[in-house]
């Protein structure tokens with residue numbers, strides 16, 4: 736799969752991700768068709784989100800370049816997930832509401848001084864959780880082909896959350912990026928603890 740070239744960011748001082756409840760992977764494995772349908776939607780939405788950033792900030796060259804690359808990579812993930820889904824004789828499903836992403840998007844401040852920062856950091860937070868959960872799937876699925884696939888996806892999403900954090904640090908140099916990341920990460924940890932477990936990415 737196409738990959739963005741990124742160095743790891745220094746994340747040691749950031750609020751840690753609270754591990755996903757162990758019951759989540761049981762839900763996923765019990766209804767893998769629902770999970771993979773939702774996963775396909777999530778990849779498609781991630782690509783759309785990257786393109787919406789391009790549309791919103793056409794004058795930010797570094798952001799445009801990164802988001803165009805990201806949109807292509809996420810669309811490739813979508814294509815690969817759809818390929819797996821179809822190969823297993825499963826049927827694609829309509830996109831469903833994602834209460835996790837909806838709740839996080841509400842944390843984006845509309846004030847133009849903070850809007851870009853919050854959008855990038857919510858992107859980082861969503862990708863960080865995605866990386867953790869795809870890693871759990873990779874570790875628990877029986878099918879070695881699926882395990883390999885989810886391992887690769889987890890690695891990609893781990894790069895993506897660092898991409899969003901690095902972009903936030905580069906593009907919002909006058910704001911306390913890491914402090915805001917930690918606030919959002921804490922709220923995300925609280926949100927994940929509240930939401931019901933289901934056979935979906937979130």
Ligand SMILES: [Fe+2]
Pocket residue numbers: 778781808809812891892
């Ligand atoms: Fe992806």
Ligand SMILES: [Fe+2]
Pocket residue numbers: 781809862891892895
């Ligand atoms: Fe991603």
